[in-house]
Amino acid sequence: MKLLHIDSSVLGPHSVSRQVSAAIVDRLRQTTPGLDVTYRDLTQTPLAHLSGSHLAAAQGAPAPAELAPDLAASAAVLEEFLSADVVVIGAPMYNFTIPSQLKAWIDRILVVGKTFKYSAAGPEGLAGSKRVIVAISRGGYYGAGSPAAALEHLESYLRGVFGFIGIHNAEFIIADGIQVGPDHREKALAGALQAATSLQAA
Template identity: 85%
Template sequence: MKLLHLDSSVLGPQSVSRQVSAAIVDRLKQATPSLEVVYRDLTQAPLAHLSGSHLAAAQGAPAPAELGPDLAASAAALDEFLSADIVVIGAPMYNFTIPSQLKAWIDRIAVRGKTFSYGPNGPQGLAGGKRVIIAISRGGYYGAGSPAAALEHLETYLRSVFGFIGINPEFIVADGIQVGPEHREKALADALRAAASLRAA
């Protein structure tokens, strides 16, 4: 069984989402010691954002030679995702949504004919056999019913995009980490407890 672990926070070891995603992976490895883990740090080795040349090549146009490394990186990211049984993602909220590094990765795995298709009945997800667990961290409180809920475009976006490709993701949430030290400490502790109690792979 293979697990793909992704982090997208720019904060390094100070990142809450990184700490929680690592705890999720540790929990799953303890439950399944034979689990094969592939790690990708989207800030240390970022994928380029999509360009017109990349999209044209994906639609069959001749690719310029200089696009070769980008296309190879794109294929590698997609292959990692397709071969994984479990995907664990650390996703902090930046300006109400996902980090641009994570968006660049999503643009490489949301591929027609690979992870979704269009048919007479509309779009169909093709990646439904995977388990996706996402550790999200948010500076304030954006949960359902909160005054700032309308500004929440992190969890809602990830739920939508993974749903589009056939996956119902699981979320572990650390909220209010910028409200104050005690709020950060409690949010992190609660998220780590949730990670430790995850069902086995």
């Protein structure tokens, strides 16, 4: 069984989402003998954001020579995702949504004919057999019913993205309020780490 581990926080060892995503992977390693893990740090090896040249190349136009390395990286990222049975993502909230590094990765895996297709009935996801677990960290409180819920565009966006490609049961472990104060951060992190240790086997 193959697991793809993605981190997107720019905070390195100070990141809550990185700590929780690592705990998730550790839990799945313990419960799944022989688990094959591939790790990608989107801040250490960032992907370029989409350009007109990227889209033209995707539609069959000749690509400029300088784009070749990035197109190769795109192909590698897509293959990593397609070959994974389980995907674990560390996703902090930055300015109410996902990090731009994670958006660049998503732009490489939402590919028509690979992870979704169009039909007379509308778009159809092709990646529904995968298990996706997302470790979310948020500085404030954005859960349903909270005063800031309308500004929550991280979990809602990722649910929509993965639902679009057929993954409708993505799992989320959330550490909320980590910037409210040290006590809130400690409690949120402890709760998220405990949730990670309770995950079902891969």
